[in-house]
Amino acid sequence: MLEKASLGYRQVKTSAQTGLITEQNYGYYPTPYQIERYGAPKANEVVLTFDDGPHPKYTTAVLKVLEELDVPATFFVLGQNVMNYPDLVRRIVDNGHEVGTHSFSHPRMDQISYSRTNFEHDFSHRALSSATGQDTVLYREPFLRSGGPISSDRIWPLEVVQGRGTLIYGMDVVPKDWLGLSSQEISAYVVSQVEDGQGNVILLHDGGENRTPSVEALPSIISELRDRGYIFTTVSETLGINRSELMPEVSGPGLLFDRISFAFASLTITLLQAVFWCLLLIGLFRFTAIFSLALLRRKHTARSLGISPKVSVIIPAFNEEVAIHKCIESVLSSDYQNLEVVVVDDGSRDNTINEALEFKYEARVRYIFQPNQGKWSALNRAISSLNAEVAVCIDADTEVRTDAISKMVEHFADPKVGAVAGKITVGNVSNLLTAMQALEYVTAQNFDRRAYDHINGILVVPGALGAWRVSALKRAGLFCGETLTEDCDLTLSVSRSGYRIVYEEQAIAVTEAPRTVSALLTQRLRWSLGMFQSAWKHKNAVRERRTVGLVSIPDMVVFGYLFPLLAPVADLLILVAAYGYLVGDWTGDVGTNVSLVPPEMIWAYLALPAAEFAIALFAVLTDPVAKKRLILIWPVQRIIYRPLLYVSVFRALVRAASGSLAAWGKSKRYGGKLVAQEYAE
Known part of the structure; x- marks a missing residue:
């Protein structure tokens, strides 16, 4: 039983000269709380x-x-x-x-x-x-x-x-x-x-x-x-x-309502915790699988051709006035001599044509001009005019190293090889956003390709640098405008046609990554939506029992779409647990805090980031061209960059559900010697 405390009252007099209290009188005394x-x-x-x-x-x-x-x-x-x-x-x-x-x-x-x-x-x-x-x-x-x-x-x-x-x-x-x-x-x-x-x-x-x-x-x-x-x-x-x-x-009727409400709340928490543990176990399983495959992978080798097959390097361009000149220049500097450069202008409205025509006196360069019809159409237009055995497709904002093309062409001595994926690095690491993308390219893209190369499950021969056997292209049906990621679509078609897709990590191309969040979200919306379209288009690959159908496409669906959708659930549970642990975990005379979410989930949750960091560290340390200091921004990348990718996936699925597609989005180009920038450090 409590009796409230009360304040006291007193009057004081002070000396005008010294300011000290000279007299005090209590009206009534304060009383404390009284507990019986x-x-x-x-x-x-x-x-x-x-x-x-x-x-x-x-x-x-x-x-x-x-x-x-x-x-x-x-x-x-x-x-x-x-x-x-x-x-x-x-x-x-x-x-x-x-x-x-x-x-x-x-x-x-x-x-x-x-x-x-x-x-x-x-x-x-x-x-x-x-x-x-x-x-x-x-x-x-x-x-x-x-x-x-x-x-x-x-x-x-x-x-x-x-x-x-x-x-x-x-x-x-x-x-x-x-x-x-x-x-x-x-x-x-x-x-x-x-x-x-x-x-x-x-x-x-x-x-x-x-x-x-x-x-x-x-x-x-x-x-x-x-x-x-x-x-x-x-x-x-x-x-x-x-x-x-x-x-x-x-x-009373409120009793039934409360019973239903609490049962629903309890079930929801149970389901959320089940989702958490499933995500954790699946994530750790994938980490183990990718890491093991990458370690087991043996690089594809082919016997010497004896001759150098003709190679056509196709550069589709749409409003690429800033980057096109350096792209063509880097290709012409290649140590592979038996090649031609086919520049396809897809209805550019800027100075792209004039920049490309700077090489009009170069015998190995030829031009194709067409109204704007999309990248896939520009590539097919060039392929239809080729008399080469190998086509190398390069984005206009990309620069290739001198030995990149020759490294890829070597693999076509094996008639089973239909395409070769090059290695893409970020050349314009000028701010935190581009640095996080550079780390992503080293880990999530190039490292994964090493793992999937081991089982012939590569999903994407990147548009920035990819080599194709022309006969395989024609057999697979060329590029197609049915998806927004024509490179992924064609890779799956070539793989389903019975060819092997290999990864050549020494064939290096340097690209310009988006420098702003807006440009990044636009790019990743197109990638996410296009990959989803490609997976749906090639869903029958599962019945064909090919690796891309049994492993690669399911992996993309689970970890490219389902995982990002559900991962925030795990993040939310951990925030609740962390809040209770850090803010409410006070030890007193009687017990400790009891959290709605078991505190052991916090430690379990850390297992997945620890595994991701291990892969990132291994990938950076074993990549001869990666800047080692990139690993320092890994915590920032996981906290800031990963939610941006979640947003892109969510937007892509909304677009897919609504039927609202994305155009061939373009990032603003800033130019600069990308290869030189990459070598600078």
Whole structure:
């Protein structure tokens, strides 16, 4: 019982010369809070209470012991646990035990807001009523010290409870079973405290952390105290009231609504946790598989051709006035001599044509001009005019190293090879966004290609640098405008035609990555939507039992679309758990914080980033051209960059569902010697 504190009143007089107090008179004195403790058991009586339950393991074990030894008890339950285990609460009541509330989520009540305080009480009572059809007037404050509060800042939450007509029930004997005590230590402490006259209300825990020692100590506590002549009684008997007054029945239409609502909330949390564990296990499985395949991979080698087949390098261009000149220049600097350059202007509206015509006197360069019809059409227009055996397709914003083309052409000595994927690096690492993309290219793209090369499961021969056997192109049906990622579409078609797709990491092209978030989102929207279209178009590859159908396309669907959609669920659960752990995890006289989300999920969640970091570190350290300092921005990439990719995936799926497609989006080009920039560091 509480009596409020009151302020005092006094008057003072000060000296005009010194400013010191010369006289004071008290009108009335301040009074502190006054707390009256009542309802103590008789000297030979003991009340056994449990906090933080119900728990499916520990509460069940406690109930079994109490039933076997015919001992009553009072359980102070958490609303969130009642919501999750309503049948267990009903069993407590049906077995004749009494129930009190212990808040909904076990916060430190003096450190939360007034509205949160009301939430904790309202929802804990509603959860209990919906589960048992009975309410309770008993309440025990989380983290309440034995003997009651000794500081005024811990009083106001108790005032709120008292104003609701609730009885605040304390405790006397509190073995700190949350500190890892053994069952023998817990039992010895309880018995000695009762015998020494420290009180007769015992507090144990049946929820929260590992409560096995508390459960194991219970039979010993009961038998020891009984042998000393103590009788176990109930709270209602010590207070001199009926059980029905302590736990009044509740009825009305709201009861059914609450029962349905709490059941739905509990099911939702269970499903979210199931999603979390599935994502974690699947993610770790993929990490292990990709890492193992990358390590097992043996680079494809082919016998020498003896002759150098003619190669046509196709450069489709649309409004590429800034980059086209350096792209053509880098190709002409190639150490592979038997090649021609075919520049296809796809209806550019800027100065692209004039920039490309700077090479009009170069015998190895020829031009094709057409109205704007899309990149796929520009590529097919060039392919239809070729008399070469190999076509190398290069984006106009890309520059190739001198040996890139020769490295790729070597593989076509093997007639089973239909295409060769080059290695793409970012050449304009000028800000954090481009640096994060550079790290992504080293890990998520090039490293994955090494893994899939081992099983002939490469999904994309990149448009920035890819070599194709012309006969394989024609057999597969050339590029197609049915998807936004014509390179992925054609790669799957060539693979399904029976050819092998290989990866040549020494064939390096340097590209210009988007420098702004807006440009990046535009690019990734097209990629995400186009890859989804390609996967759907080639879904029959699964029935053909080819690697791209059995492994690559399912992997893309799961980890390219489903995983990004569900990963925020895991992130949300971890934020909730981290909040409870960092903000609410206060250890006091009685127990520790009880989180809605198990704290072990935090440590499990860290396993996936740890695996991703291991891959990133390995990829960067084993990549001879990667800037090693890129690994330093990995934490920033995961926190900032990954959500941007999630947004792109979500936008792509919305576009796919609505039928609204994306155009051949273009990033603003800034130019510059990309290869030179890449070598600069």
